[in-house]
Amino acid sequence: MLKSQTFFGRCLMSDYIILVKQVPDVSQITDNAFDPETGTLVRTRLASVINELDTQALAFANYMKKISGDGDGKIIALTMGPPMAEEILRYSLSRCADKVVLLTDRALGGADTVATANPLAFAVRKIVKEILNNDNDYYVVTGMQSVDGDTAQVPPQMAEELGLPCITYVTDAEFKNNRFEFTRIISGGSQVVAARNPPAIITVAKYEYPLFATFAKTRWANETEVIRWASADIKATHIGVSGSKTSVIRVFPPGKSTRKCRQLSDVKSLAKALVESFKSGNGESGQGADDQRSRYVLPGRRASLLDRSFEGTKKEQEDYEFLADKLKELSITESSRINDAIKEKILTASRERFHKKALEDMINGFKLTEPTFKGEVWVVAEHSDGVVHPATFELVGKARNLADSLETKVGVCLAGYQVEPMTKELIAAGADNIYVIDDKLLDVFDPTAHRKAVADAIRTYWPQIVLYAATPQGRMLAPMVSYRVGCGLTADCTGLDIRDGSRTGLIGILLQTRPALGGNVMATIRTKNSKSQMATARPGVMKRIPPDPSRKGKVIKHKVELSEDDVSLEIIKTELGTGDVNFNAEVIVSGGKGMQSRDNYELLVDLLCAALSKKLDTRIERGASRAAVEQGFTERAHQVGQTGTSIGPKLYVALGISGAIQHMIGVANTETIIAINSDPNAPIFKQCDYYIVGTVEDTVPQLVEALEES
Numbered sequence: 196m197l198k199s200q201t202f203f204g205r206c207l208m209s210d211y212i213i214l215v216k217q218v219p220d221v222s223q224i225t226d227n228a229f230d231p232e233t234g235t236l237v238r239t240r241l242a243s244v245i246n247e248l249d250t251q252a253l254a255f256a257n258y259m260k261k262i263s264g265d266g267d268g269k270i271i272a273l274t275m276g277p278p279m280a281e282e283i284l285r286y287s288l289s290r291c292a293d294k295v296v297l298l299t300d301r302a303l304g305g306a307d308t309v310a311t312a313n314p315l316a317f318a319v320r321k322i323v324k325e326i327l328n329n330d331n332d333y334y335v336v337t338g339m340q341s342v343d344g345d346t347a348q349v350p351p352q353m354a355e356e357l358g359l360p361c362i363t364y365v366t367d368a369e370f371k372n373n374r375f376e377f378t379r380i381i382s383g384g385s386q387v388v389a390a391r392n393p394p395a396i397i398t399v400a401k402y403e404y405p406l407f408a409t410f411a412k413t414r415w416a417n418e419t420e421v422i423r424w425a426s427a428d429i430k431a432t433h434i435g436v437s438g439s440k441t442s443v444i445r446v447f448p449p450g451k452s453t454r455k456c457r458q459l460s461d462v463k464s465l466a467k468a469l470v471e472s473f474k475s476g477n478g479e480s481g482q483g484a485d486d487q488r489s490r491y492v493l494p495g496r497r498a499s500l501l502d503r504s505f506e507g508t509k510k511e512q513e514d515y516e517f518l519a520d521k522l523k524e525l526s527i528t529e530s531s532r533i534n535d536a537i538k539e540k541i542l543t544a545s546r547e548r549f550h551k552k553a554l555e556d557m558i559n560g561f562k563l564t565e566p567t568f569k570g571e572v573w574v575v576a577e578h579s580d581g582v583v584h585p586a587t588f589e590l591v592g593k594a595r596n597l598a599d600s601l602e603t604k605v606g607v608c609l610a611g612y613q614v615e616p617m618t619k620e621l622i623a624a625g626a627d628n629i630y631v632i633d634d635k636l637l638d639v640f641d642p643t644a645h646r647k648a649v650a651d652a653i654r655t656y657w658p659q660i661v662l663y664a665a666t667p668q669g670r671m672l673a674p675m676v677s678y679r680v681g682c683g684l685t686a687d688c689t690g691l692d693i694r695d696g697s698r699t700g701l702i703g704i705l706l707q708t709r710p711a712l713g714g715n716v717m718a719t720i721r722t723k724n725s726k727s728q729m730a731t732a733r734p735g736v737m738k739r740i741p742p743d744p745s746r747k748g749k750v751i752k753h754k755v756e757l758s759e760d761d762v763s764l765e766i767i768k769t770e771l772g773t774g775d776v777n778f779n780a781e782v783i784v785s786g787g788k789g790m791q792s793r794d795n796y797e798l799l800v801d802l803l804c805a806a807l808s809k810k811l812d813t814r815i816e817r818g819a820s821r822a823a824v825e826q827g828f829t830e831r832a833h834q835v836g837q838t839g840t841s842i843g844p845k846l847y848v849a850l851g852i853s854g855a856i857q858h859m860i861g862v863a864n865t866e867t868i869i870a871i872n873s874d875p876n877a878p879i880f881k882q883c884d885y886y887i888v889g890t891v892e893d894t895v896p897q898l899v900e901a902l903e904e905s
């Protein structure tokens with residue numbers, strides 16, 4: 196069919212713009228990649244490769260082109276990066292791209308996700324205008340996230356800039372009724388959706404059919420022109436450091452795992468470890484990453500206005516400590532008494548620890564008592580079928596701590612249809628005000644309708660902090676909302692603290708700490724150039740506070756004008772786990788893709804469950820990884836993890852599970868984790884307490900025997 200042919204007035208054949216990114220190769224980290232003094236990973240010491248998920252996006256776009264039967268659709272790869280990023284464009288050409296565009300300019304460097312999404316969106320506009328001749332039938336396809344940032348924020352932020360629907364975490368596509376239907380991962384299951392009105396942005400979570408380059412294609416790729424655009428060519432509005440809305444204030448090595456990570460050489464020792472761990476129980480959950488330092492107190496509430504013990508970085512903290520000691524020696528108790536002579540004395544004593552200007556700034560910092568941001572601390576609630584997502588309750592608990600420190604209220608933004616019955620539980624969990632946006636068009640989660648509703652409420656009330664759960668839904672909604680209201684956003688935080696930056700005039704700001712570079716470094720980030728500080732937080736890390744049904748709160752109705760045009764997706768099918776699964780059991784035995792078959796899963800998991808139940812005299816439940824569920828080894832209700840159930844048993848036994856972050860998030864609160872895996876380098880071995888290297892087929896029956904004999 197020719198590209199110009201239409202069906203019901205719309206062109207049927209699409210073009211594809213693939214976003215690719217050059218990233219450090221975190222799969223090949225050697226010891227010399229770390230700075231010996233700070234222990235921090237030095238990015239430049241790693242080789243650069245194409246982001247693995249972007250190679251899958253390329254193959255996925257090629258697959259979309261194939262199933263649509265369109266031989267004429269163009270595939271254009273786009274990247275923003277240094278001149279050497281040309282390499283990954285040649286890679287793209289050698290696989291399936293017809294044309295490639297390199298957006299390269301020093302002015303674009305140092306960008307956060309806003310200042311990345313914005314120029315990329317402007318480049319997409321230019322591609323559509325100049326290369327696709329204003330043909331608006333296209334899809335932007337990209338990996339769900341890049342391995343260096345792990346934020347997954349750029350595609351939804353681009354969607355917001357371009358006014359397009361965004362379909363995230365896609366795993367499959369079908370071409371039916373002259374349109375694409377996408378299967379995507381959602382909390383609790385999967386969903387088939389179509390964009391009501393393409394163009395659309397698609398992010399690929401998994402597509403395991405790689406493309407290979409032929410000799411002829413590689414040669415052609417090396418000879419083909421790379422189109423180069425600089426910042427001035429695209430006229431973006433937010434670029435580089437100045438266009439960014441967050442800044443990294445500290446990078447540090449991740450803390451040592453609280454897990455034992457002990458390899459056992461035989462099943463007898465494993466049986467012993469299983470029984471002893473269950474019986475003794477360490478009583479603690481493994482993660483506890485959000486271990487808040489001492490609880491923040493506003494400067495005006497401290498014993499002295501010269502007390503600056505809540506500075507955000509170690510250096511600032513030490514500088515203020517030094518200054519406080521000197522002032523004490525000089526018997527100064529008020530900043531108004533610090534005259535030029537005193538300053539001179541301090542500078543001399545400091546032996547160039549700080550210069551005059553820095554000292555002046557620190558002294559000015561003493562005058563500040565009011566928080567830099569004003570307003571409530573908000574949580575955007577996630578819910579389905581009238582049930583609030585557990586991660587929302589965890590965030591309300593965290594928001595309560597933050598709001599108490601800042602002496603403000605906790606608000607929850609609850610958008611949906613007939614949602615008021617949920618308000619009671621949210622108030623009991625720690626909320627003061629529930630902002631209810633009730634509309635039939637919000638009945639099921641649609642990213643554009645929901646982002647319009649939530650953004651409208653934020654613009655009306657301007658909370659100082661907005662927290663979202665880092666679930667697939669939250670990681671899609673938060674970037675759209677934050678971009679829409681012009682605020683910075685930090686993804687997937689594992690630590691949230693209130694601190695000061697008195698020297699730079701910042702009081703009571705939110706410090707957002709998160710893993711980056713595949714968990715090899717931690718970064719603490721703050722929001723800038725924004726009216727509100729926003730973050731998504733990893734489920735299972737923040738602590739829910741015990742519900743208090745006697746708490747009182749207010750329900751505030753907020754009306755937002757919505758129409759059918761605000762709904763971007765047609766939901767064709769939703770598959771959610773159902774069934775009677777008791778994840779409150781003390782022991783959970785889970786099987787992963789390594790179980791190889793449903794028969795194996797049923798045989799081996801049941802065998803071990805029966806042996807453990809007899810030995811430990813407790814109820815045991817069966818769990819599974821998402822991959823095992825997708826393979827049909829067991830039902831969806833048994834899935835453990837980010838999009839399954841988060842569990843916290845005394846004992847978790849993982850059979851043939853690799854240890855992907857989305858799985859491990861769900862078991863973070865387990866007391867003891869035991870793993871059996873045939874791969875000696877399985878990532879789960881660095882995140883468990885005891886493990887044995889071996890196949891499940893051999894090890895599980897031997898372990899059962901050892902349990903019976905012990």
Ligand SMILES: Cc1cc2nc3c(=O)[nH]c(=O)nc-3n(C[C@H](O)[C@H](O)[C@H](O)COP(=O)(O)OP(=O)(O)OC[C@H]3O[C@@H](n4cnc5c(N)ncnc54)[C@H](O)[C@@H]3O)c2cc1C
Nearest residue numbers: 787788789820821822836837838839853858873874890891
């Ligand atoms: C948005 C999103 C949400 C997600 N949510 C979840 C979630 O909630 N839960 C979840 O689990 N995943 C989730 N995933 C998927 C996750 O990224 C991984 O793909 C998944 O956890 C892998 O499952 P697995 O470990 O069983 O399979 P694999 O990663 O394929 O690992 C199989 C393991 O089995 C081992 N093995 C193979 N054969 C044997 C044998 N004979 N004996 C012993 N070991 C063997 C291998 O060495 C390997 O380590 C999500 C992904 C995305 C993108």
